Amino acid sequence: MHTLYKISFLSFVSFFYVNTLFAGQALIEKVIAECNHKRVCKFDVTIRHADEGWEHFANGWKIYSSTGEVLGYRALAHPHVNEQPFTRSIRNVKIPPSIDTVILRANDSVHGESDRKYVIKLKFTDY
Incomplete structure (x- = not known):
């Protein structure tokens, strides 16, 4: 039983550490790519x-x-204080022939570019 408590405690500490490490940074939760x-x-x-307003978003x-x-x-x-999470798009992104996987990173006005990255393999239509 003592081992179970140790594992639970270590799981909590790991979760807390990871969440604290990335606290305040923007996080990309989902990406849909149409190519x-x-x-x-x-x-x-x-x-x-x-988002806290114009000072941090x-x-x-x-x-x-x-x-x-x-x-x-x-x-x-602009900030999205009352709209979380939110989805926005970008069109007409040209992908070079040698690339089939891309990496996305979000930015915020205080921390700059997030340490977290979102990797997606692209699928291209035949027509």
């Missing part, structure tokens, strides 16, 4: 952030290649 045969994509990105997100090249950027022009 055509010309390798042009639309991304619908759902972000969660504890999620202010954008970027799409990267695996080598760090910025393929797209979506600015967010």
Whole structure:
């Protein structure tokens, strides 16, 4: 029984540490990518952030290649204090032929780019 308490305590500490580590940063929760045969994509990105107003809010997100090249950027022009999580889109993102997986990272006005990344494998239509 004593071992069970240790495991529970360690699980709690790990959960608390990870959540504290990323506290305040914008988090990408979901991405839907629609890509055509010309390798042009639309991304619908759902972000969660504890927006506090103009002083601290999620202010954008970027799409990267695996080598760090910025393929797209979506600015967010205002706080979403009472709208969490929220989804915004970017269209006409051109994906080079050598790329089939992209990385997305959210930004906020205080912490800058989040340490958390969202990786998605793209599927392109045949028509």
